[in-house]
Structures are given as C-alpha cells and as structure tokens.
Amino acid sequence: MERLSTGVPDIDSMIAGGIPRGFLVACTGEPGTGKTIFSIHFIWEGLRVGDVCIFVTTEESRDSIIAQASQFGFDFKKALEDGKLIVIDALMGLEDRWALRSLDIEELVNKVIEAKKALGYGRARLVVDSLSAFWLDKPAMARKYSYFVKKVLAKWDFTIVVTSQYAITTSDAFGFGVEHIADGIIRFRRFVRNGVLRRYVLIEKMRQTPHSLLMHEITVVDGKGLIVLGPVRERKEDVTLPKQVSDRIVAAQKKKEKELLPNIENKRSKSQGNSHVQKSSKT
Template sequence: MRYAVERVRTGIPELDNALEGGIPKGSWVAVTGEPGTGKSILCIHYAYRGLIEGEPVIYVTTEAEFRDVVRQAKQFGLHLDDYEIFYLGSAPPAVKPQLVVIDIFSLLKKAKQISAAGGGRWHAALDIETLTAAIQDAYEVLGLTTGGRMSPRRHVRLIIDSLSAFWADKPAMARKYSYQLKIATHRENVTAVLVSQYAPTTGATFGYGLEHIADGVIHLWMDNVEEVKGVRRYLIIKKMRMTNHSLTAYRVRIEPGKGLSLEPLSGAE
C-alpha cells in the first residue's frame, strides 16, 4: 500500500472510471479545448465533488463572474451556494469558507497590494505573480498553512478557469508562467485542474506551455460544426501520470439537470 496512488474523484463518474478511480492526488491537470467544448462545466463538476467530500476548493475565474458559474451549476443540479463561499479580497469571513473564489476583483485588489509593496514594480490583475499571491492568500484563508507551510493533511482542489487569460497578450510566455506558477503553488496535497483555451478553427492553443508542465492533459474538442451541421463534442485523456487510463475518446453529453457525462464511442474499442 505504500506506493498506492490516492485518487481524487472528478465528479464525472465515467471520467473517474477511465482513470482507475480518479486523478492521482497532487496532479496538475490541463483541460484543453476550444470554446463550447465543456471545459468550464468539467471544472464545476470537479469543484462540486470537492464540496460534497468536505474538501476546501479554490476557484479562480477569469472568464465569467462566479455568480454566473453558480447559476450555470444550478442548471445541472449542482448547488454550489449550499456551501460557504468567500470572495478573496472582500471583508474577512465570519466562518471558515469551503470555497474561496478568486475573481477579477480579487486579482485587481491583490495587484494593487503587491504593486504598493513591491518598490514601484507595477503588477496587473492578470499577472502570474498576482495569481500566485492570491492563491497563497487563499491557502491561508482556508487555514491550510501554519507559519507559511502547508498542512500536509487536508486535500485542496485548485481550479483555474482559465490559465490562458494570464498570458493572453504574451503567448510566448505560457511555458515560463506555467512553470513559475507550479513552483510557487504546487503542493502534494493540492490537485489542480487548469483550463487552457484553444482557438476555434485553427485548434491552436493560446500559448503552448501548460501542457508541458502538466501531469495530465484532458483534451476536449468538437467536430467541424459547418461540416456536420451540429455540435458533437468529444473528450480524450491524452496524458495522465501515475495511472493507467483509457486511450480512446468519449462522446461528451451536456444535459440539463445532469451536466457533463461521457459515452464510449461506438465501435471505437
């Protein structure tokens, strides 16, 4: 048992089955794909599963207001607001939160704070340094650090939707920034799901880099909508360290009241 790999369930049962029970604990998993393929919904399932299991969740949202994330989740019967939510940068919470949101406002506030403290070096909300500082604050708010060190016991789920936002204007920096972020915030008890956006039509990523430092890559895509005249979504586990995993693609379904589920491709086995 000493070398047994602990698993973190994603909240999507078929995906967990495809991963021998879940993502190996402590992994950094990139979720890649073009718009509308289901990346954000996958993040919502992952967050909600954590809350159900009583684990602290850190949710970085750059693409949508968290209020809209909560609304979207409700359509799938995932009630994020049943849990104690704290927006980083707002007045200190009365009770210990279960979910810490880092949104654009949190990042703006943090950027101002570190710019003021940093001897004149200016930081933007979407700087990787700002993000790193905000995540470290979230670890503290959740009571996971003592004397700056992480408690080894509690497992934390970190979601960043999306990480591409932090290098949107400088895609060549993607690899360096991903590395910098991983060094600063990776802990063995933090399992991260990080969204990387791919451009529609070309399928090219906005800065290839995250995939290189990731322990896992879950890729989502859709058929050419003009050709097939419809939206057909797929998911494949391209890479996952420390585990055996399914090597074939799945059809992705997104349904009201249920959310994202996977079906094996017929005849693909």
C-alpha cells in the same frame, strides 16, 4: 496511489479512478466544449468529500459560475457562505477581497495561497479557468508561468485543474504552453456531424496512469451536467460517413446499376435459358 474523483464517474474510469493527488491537469479545447463545466464538477466533488476548494475564473464572472453550477444542482452559493469554497474573480475588476485586479501570474498565486490560508488546512482542489488568460498578450511566457504555478502551489497540497484555450500563437510560434508542464491533459473537442454539434473528450496524457486511449462522446444535460455517452469506436453514427456523402454514394451506385441492369438482365435470361436447355437434355 491516492486519486481524486473528478466528479464525472465515467471520466474517472477512463483514468484508473481519478486524478492522482498533487497533479496539475490541463483541460484544453475549443470554446463551448465543456472545460468550465468539467471544472465545476471537479469542485463540486471536492465540496462533497470535504476538500478545501478554490475556483479562479477569468472567463466568466463569479456570479456566472455560481449560476452555471446551480443549473446542475450544485449549490456553490451555500458552499461560499459556509466558508468551504472561494471563487476568485479575475474578470470583473471587483474590489472585494477575492478578486484579482489584473491578470498577473504572481498576483494569482499569492491570492490562491491567501485563499487556502483562509479556508484552512487539508487536502485542496484548485481550478484556474483559464490559466491561458494569464499569457494572452505574451504567449512566449506560457511555459514559464505554468511551471511557476505548479512549483509554488505544490507545497500547498493542491490538486489542480487548469483550462487552456487553443491559440494558434501558443502552439505554432512559441511551442505548447501548459501541456508539457502538466501531469495530465484532458482534451475536449467538437465536431458538427449531420448538422448536429457533438462534443468529445480524450485523455491525451495522465502520468502514472493506465488511461483510456479512446475518444468518448460527451454531452451536457440540464439538471445533471457533463455526461459521457460512450467510446466513439463503438458508436456507429460517429464512424459512418456524413449523411450527404453517403446519400451521394448511394445515388451514384443506383445510377450505375441502372446502366448495367439491361446487360445483367440479358445475361441472366441467357444463362437461365441455357440451364433450362441443359436440364431438359438430361431428362
């Protein structure tokens, strides 16, 4: 099976080498957990190996995506100029050829096909960041829209990464949106531990793939991008109790010991006395 590297080697090894060609993978998670940065890696890897690349942005402007990529040494600007990459801006209401005038799912799909035709033949990568923006005001349409995107674009040799924010409305009232349609789910998470923000990634689903079941801690490093620190199970600080809690337990133990100590000391000296007596009686 042909697999496409995600551009993050440690995430590739969690999914048997990469995303199977033609898959639609959903990256879900809370704000600031790394979905956009992961998507940028996926596109940069595509540019590196000569894939046709399209990035649709609804959350940030085209310039913001270019600036974020350049912080990790990924020259999206040059790729745009060289006609290897198209960034479709659905946020700024731009009037240029590669902008969406509204968050309309048909307009999106048509624009992506137009971009693919402009970039030429060959294996292609598409990011839609975020796809959930297209059903913000109509969450009941999440599944239908996801299916539409997958079905239409399947004919165009795309391997697709879409991001999806967790909205209570989409998961509670209307069932999941893109999750059942997607061939894979990469779940990004965040927790505050000892007052420090920590980010994690978990492969929740990857069809036809013996994938890792372990949550891995990740971080974002300036100049480099997304880095996997290691599986949580092996990292002591992730499984131990928060410091305030463990401090309280230690304090309570000490208090208890103090209360018991006189008794223990008494018993010890008594038994020591006894053994001395026994010993002396033997000799």
